[in-house]
Amino acid sequence: MTYPPQPPPFPGQGGPPPRPKTPWLWITLGVVAVLVAGGTGIVLALHYLNGDSSGAVAGDRVTTSSSTSAPPTSAPVQIDGSRTPLPKRPTPLPDPTGCEYKATSDRPTSKPATKPADGNVPASGKATVTLRTGAGTIGLDLDRALAPCTVASFVSLAKQGFYTGTSCHRLSVEGLQMLQCGDPTGQGTGxxxxxxxxxxxPQLQYGRGILAMANAGPGTNGSQFFMVFGDAPLPPSYTVFGSISDEGLSVLDKVAKAGIDQSKPSPAQDGSGPPVMAVQFSEVTVG
Incomplete structure (x- = not known):
């Protein structure tokens, strides 16, 4: 969903949106970010320069509002190869940390999944996840100190095979440069x-190499996530829970440069859409 745009009936996950190209927006450093994810179509619109800082996510897709949407372009994708350092919490979380995973009866699972048990989980240490795709292998390093409940959920879903066979459904290369994944429906609604x-x-920053959760507003994290390979002018509203390997970034660069399938544009009409080079997870392993 998007605020101010009227959101769909159910909230969902989202990813970062392309940066507006309008000159006055650049002059004032304005940013509009939209993430669409989960639920039955959820969009997250982030409005800055107009004095509206409200945000919401709709569907597991990344989009921008129609007023600032960028038209499709065939220009070569420009990617800054500088990594963004993984952020650190100013104050460590209690270790262990308590987590609660709430069933969403209004948004049933689109693929069999068992929610993690509520209770304490470690808030220190790392976990590694490997995503094998036809486009190449993407390694993820998960940091429990950053987001222990998120890491616990992601690892649980990976071990259950929830992500295996799913495809990344949304690529954005303008302004916000990311690939959004984790929806079994492949439509941004799962x-x-x-x-x-x-x-x-508040200190969260997004950029090349950052792994974060898509959402449909506060407290709506589910399975959809996005991998940033370039610019990401976003507010600190999306949980960062790890980083992407160098090999994985090379894969994302290749996917980005192959472009967006313009025959299947995003419903948000923000210039994003399915990648031309399919990214389907043939195998997802933990450890």
Missing amino acids: GPGYAFDDEVF
Whole structure:
């Protein structure tokens, strides 16, 4: 869903949106970010320069509002190869940390999944996840100190095979440069049948190499996530829970440069859409 745009009936996950090209927006450093994810179509619109800082996510897609949408372009994709450092919490979380995963009866799972047990999980240490695709292998390093409940959920879904066979449904290369994944429906409307709280803090920054959760507003994290390979002018509203390997970034660069399938544009009409080079997870392993 998007605020101010009227959101769909159910909230969902989202990813970062392309940056507006309008000159006055650049002059004032304005940013409009939209993430669409989960639920039955959820969009997140982030409005800055107009004095509206409200945000919401709709569907598991990344979009921008129609007023600032960028037209499709065949220009070569420009990617800044500089990594963004993984953020650190100014104050460590209690270790262990308590987590709660709430069933979403209004948004049933689109693929069989068992929600993690509520209770304490480790808030220290790392986990590694490997995503094998036809486009190449993407390694993920998950940081429990950043987002223990998110890491616990992601690892649980990966071990259950929830992500195996799913495809990344949304690529954005303008302004916000990311690939959004984690929806079994491939339409930006799916999820695991449960949701959990955000694990964010004001110092969060997004950019190349950052792994974050898509959402449909506060407390709506599910299964959809996005991988940033370039610019990402977003507010600290999306849980960062790890980083992407160098090999994985090379794969994302290749996918980005292959372009967006313009025959299947995003409903948000923000210039994003399915990648031409399919990214389907043939195998997802933990450890």
